[in-house]
Structures are given as structure tokens and as C-alpha cells.
Amino acid sequence: MSSSQASVFGLKDPSLVKFQGFIDGKWVDAESGDKIVVTNPATNEELGTVPEMGLAETKAAIDAASKAFAGWSKTTAKHRHDLLLNFFRLMTEHQDDLTRLITLENGKPLVEAKGENTYSASFMEVRISSKFDYFLSLIQFSGSVCKLIHTGFFKLTECHVAEEAVRTYGEHIPSAIPGSRNIVIKQPIGVVSILTPWNFPSAMITRKLAAALAAGCTAVIKPPPETPFSALALAELSRRAGFPDGVINIVTTLKNVVEVGKEMCENKVVKKVSFTGSTPVAKLLYGMAASTLKKVSLEAGGNAPFIVFDDANIDEAIDAAIICKFRGSGQTCVCANRIYVQANVYAEFASRLADRVSKFKIGNGLEEGVTHGPLIHRRAVEKVERHVNDAVEKGAQVLVGGKSLPNSSFFEPTVLSDVPAEALINTEETFGPLAALTKFETEEEVIRLANNTDVGLAGYFFSRDVGRVWRVAEKLEVGMVGANTGFLSQAVIPFGGVKESGLGREGGPHGIDEYMNTKLIVFGGLGSV
């Protein structure tokens, strides 16, 4: 592709738009010459193409990562930390362009895409003001959410993923054997395969990559075919930041995804697989990685309950439901999927939520005033449609929205009330802008409903009763609980789920550990010293 083709993206720095994969520090096409067409989900217009890579390119990328590991794993933690900070600064410097790329290929409005870039960069380094920027973007997005900001939040963000590079401490364990010492050290695990989804084209890469790089690992990344341009721009910035050839490699694929994924999970050289996506795919990859007993981090599907008790602050609960349900047009793995509201406050909550949702403006995320973009493709729209129709057939009422826009990837932000327990939405993650409200009577009943699912990523609830807050937080079968908040995501938290939502934790000190081996060294022969 020529620079004039890159100019359709309208970036200040068009050289961030890459139409090739990235292997061993070089921009490369597929051996076959085949291409994947990438479209803008808001307009269905073609944005450009990337190579349809296969087994040969995947092996080459793994080989490059393996050669690079020899040198990269021996660099000092301080050196890796400094390069990660360079990466962070470049992501911040090119914020406008990276934001625009996310909107163009994913569809989310610019204000949200900017929030994603800030979030994404924060995996490299968290600045206090950068998290503040993220919340500002949410304020614009949701109206009156500013009440969610409190000073304690900023203190929590003073720990950085890049900073964790210099904190991979070992241990000394007093020995049970006379004349010996037990020392435990941490070593980078090796080549890492990273497979990411389209809902966060940038942040789901850096959440894994920053920790891998900080630990001293090298990586082969397979971005999703819907949103490869953000990934390729990150590769370009990693080159500018000074990461050596082969440390970061990107293989783009669509049709060959099965053979590429299999190689990424089964190749003996790869020592760790990190995946974010659906539970069925997580299970497949887990099975493949088992053939060589690789370490895995799997962040899979959620079906988050969002519970409003009648002692809650209803204003705050509504603000939180808006963020929690409609962020990314509902295409976020931690989005509320089932909203349970206690009988006494049900009518008020339902009508006020519907009123707020009726004021959303859907459209092309590049346009001023648009609050919500399209879904990623028509298949995603069809799933939301199926869930709405099923719930309505089973007795639910449409309070607002309920329809798709013809021949497009847009679905009206929707609120359904009186959704029965047997509706599909209660057992499957919708991944769309559909708030499904169900009335409940007692705490015991709602805990049973909330936990009645095979997955357990995030769960949220609102209550001002301190005893209940502790009780419910402990009883929810999820990896992450929002108690009086609908927003959890930060670079420093242990992000991950229980049950069929996955394995492992990403982010902060827990995240870097996933990319390291623990080694014991027993020093003997020390006599009586």
C-alpha cells in the first residue's frame, strides 16, 4: 500500500499506518500474497488490507522471538523499564492518531477511543493525570458520572506495570538443612504467544505485552482481523522506542486462524499463551497448549450481574449502570449483562435508566456529539436482536430501543424490563447495548440468580449497608467485584475471572508473575556459617 492509501486514515503521522505484518523487525507480506480486507464498522467502507499470514509466517515469527529472547532476557530490568517508558511516551505523543485508528477500525466514539489509548499506555506506565483523563472521557460519555471520582483512586494508580520490571524480587527461605541456604529467583518464561480481541484493539495487547516485556520475554502477537491497524501502529512505536528486532512480532490472519493459533499454542519454543476472547475459543487454545504443558492466561467470557439493592444511592447506581452496560456499546467483557433491581426501587430505576438511554446519540464515532458507535459487525447485531426477540417473546417489555438499523452494524441502545429468568440473555453474554432488567425481592434470591452461570468474570452491586456490602462481595462467584461502582478497569489490578471465565490474572504485580518462572537454588556446603 502506498502512502496515499495511508492518507485515507487522516493521521498526523501517516507512517503509523502499516499494511504489513511485523516479523524480526521487518515489515512483511504473506508468502502467498493473500490479503485481509479491513472495514470501518460505522460506514462499511474499506480501510485497507493486511496480509493473510499462515503457518510459515507464524513459525518465522516464533523463530525470531526465540532468537531475540537470548539477548532480551539478559538485559537489566532497568533497561527494559526505560524502553517501556519510551513506549509509553510515544503512545502519549501520538495519542490523537492512535485514538483515531481505534475509532476507525472498532467504531467506538473518539472520546472512548482516547480513553482506551490512555488505558492502553498505562500498562506501560501510569501517570496520575492519565487516569484522570480516562475518567474525564467517561464523564463526557455518561453525563454525570463525576461523582465516581474520589481521591483514593489516584493513590491506587501509583504502581506501574513497567515499574514492576524492577520489582521482580526473589526470596531467601531459611533452610531446614544445616549448612545450606534456599534462594528463590524469578526468570522470564520465554517466548510468549499473545492472542487478542477486537473490542479493545490496543489495550488488550498492552495489558499482556507490557508485562511480558517487563519480565524479559519476547512475543508473537496475533491481533484480531477486524482491528489489526492499532496493533501494527504499536509495533511501529515499539521499533521507535528502541525494542530490538524480534522482541515483538505481529502475525495477521483471518482464514488461516486455526493453523496459526495451533502453532502459537503447540510450538515447543513457545512457553506461555495469553488470550482474551470467548470461552469456547479459550477452551480450544487451552487444549492445544496442554500438549506441551504451557503456562496459560485465559481471559474469557463474562455474564456480569449488576445488582441494585433498595438501600442503594440510586443516582450513583444509574450512572454506574450506564458506564458498566454501555461502554463500547456493551462490547466489553466486564459489561453488566444482567441487571437485578430490588422491588421497592425497580420502577424508579427502570424509568430513569430508560430516560438516560433514550438521550444517547448513535453514529459514526468520528462525529462530534456521538455517544455510541456501531457494533463490530452484522453478526454481533444479529445476536443482540436474537436476545431482544427471545426476551420479548418470553414476556419482557421494551422500554427504549429494541431494533437494529437496516443494512448496518448499528443497534439501538435498549432497555428491557421484566426479563424472565429463562430468557437467553440470562445464560449467554449478549455483548451489545442491551440492558436487561429483572426484579428481585431478597438478598438470598439475587445471590442465587447472580451466581447461576458457568462464568464469573466481574460482578457489581449497589448498597449502603456495610454488612451487606461485605457479604455480597464475598458471595459473588466472580474474579472482580465492583461494590458501589460500575467501573473496575485499571492497569494495576489483578484482572481475571473464576469458573469458565478463565485462568490467571493480568495487570500490576500479579500480571508480571504470569510471565516468569520461579526457580529455587539451594546453596550447600556452607558449613556452620
Ligand SMILES: O=CCCC(=O)O
Ligand atoms: O473486554 C475486556 C477488557 C475490558 C477492560 O479491561 O476494561
